[in-house]
Amino acid sequence: AAPLDYLLAVEALTVSFDGFKAVNDVSFYVDPDEIRVIIGPNGAGKTTVLDLICGRTRASGGSIRYKGQELTKLSESAIVQAGVGRKFQNPSIYDDLTVFENLEISFPRGRSVFGALTFKRDAEVRDRIHEIAETIFLKDQLSERAEFLSHGQKQWLEIGMLLIQDPELLMLDEPVAGMSVGERIKTAELLNQIIKGRSVLVIEHDMKFVEDIAHRVTVLHQGKVLSEGSMDRVKNDPKVIEVYLGH
Ligand code: ADP
Numbered sequence: 536a537a538p539l540d541y542l543l544a545v546e547a548l549t550v551s552f553d554g555f556k557a558v559n560d561v562s563f564y565v566d567p568d569e570i571r572v573i574i575g576p577n578g579a580g581k582t583t584v585l586d587l588i589c590g591r592t593r594a595s596g597g598s599i600r601y602k603g604q605e606l607t608k609l610s611e612s613a614i615v616q617a618g619v620g621r622k623f624q625n626p627s628i629y630d631d632l633t634v635f636e637n638l639e640i641s642f643p644r645g646r647s648v649f650g651a652l653t654f655k656r657d658a659e660v661r662d663r664i665h666e667i668a669e670t671i672f673l674k675d676q677l678s679e680r681a682e683f684l685s686h687g688q689k690q691w692l693e694i695g696m697l698l699i700q701d702p703e704l705l706m707l708d709e710p711v712a713g714m715s716v717g718e719r720i721k722t723a724e725l726l727n728q729i730i731k732g733r734s735v736l737v738i739e740h741d742m743k744f745v746e747d748i749a750h751r752v753t754v755l756h757q758g759k760v761l762s763e764g765s766m767d768r769v770k771n772d773p774k775v776i777e778v779y780l781g782h
Pocket of ligand 1: 552575578579584
């Protein structure tokens with residue numbers, strides 16, 4: 536299929552750190568409305584791939600096209616503007632603000648002619664905040680200060696802070712790390728709810744969670760794609776079994 540059929544087309548992506556190829560000729564394609572999970576042992580290059588897509592790290596070679604647009608030359612903020620949202624492992628929420636306020640400050644801002652930040656404070660913003668709060672299971676916590684949320688609720692709030700910017704590609708780094716089983720199940724529900732009109736790219740170690748959410752899995756090993764396909768296919772791939780069992 537032509538590249539434009541994909542929301543994200545990563546081709547021959549490579550980055551070297553002091554001559555060491557942390558990501559080495561990686562290609563993969565993410566469809567619209569797809570949940571793609573990247574798995575692989577520590578040091579496989581998973582985080583670096585997300586860093587490259589969001590512009591935090593510059594590629595040495597290859598291309599990253601998002602909706603047909605080349606991202607490798609864009610700044611981190613231009614990539615956010617283009618519609619790519621990234622959640623890191625540690626929540627970056629404001630503890631002393633309420634859930635509502637955390638969502639409100641994340642609403643896309645315009646700049647006035649004088650350069651001051653302008654906030655939209657109308658019914659549209661409030662409706663959107665309530666809608667998102669419902670999606671992230673925090674509609675009854677809107678006036679609670681973020682510091683009093685559970686670990687899982689903080690992770691959801693941060694996903695909400697990204698959703699309010701309406702990204703078409705959402706990247707999450709180990710979203711269920713440290714969560715209870717109940718929270719993990721709700722997170723799977725949450726991801727399945729939000730993919731209409733967007734795709735999610737997730738790094739994950741929790742294989743139960745991967746089974747629950749992944750449409751397709753890409754396995755990285757030593758900076759390269761080792762295997763790709765449905766979880767069923769990938770977990771029965773002898774190459775994957777060998778890497779995970781450490782032969
Ligand atoms: P993963 O997320 O799969 O655990 P990473 O992408 O974090 O793997 O790292 C892949 C490899 O690249 C590792 O060997 C790591 O030490 C190396 N690496 C990552 N970032 C840098 C950097 N900024 N400088 C040097 N080496 C790095």
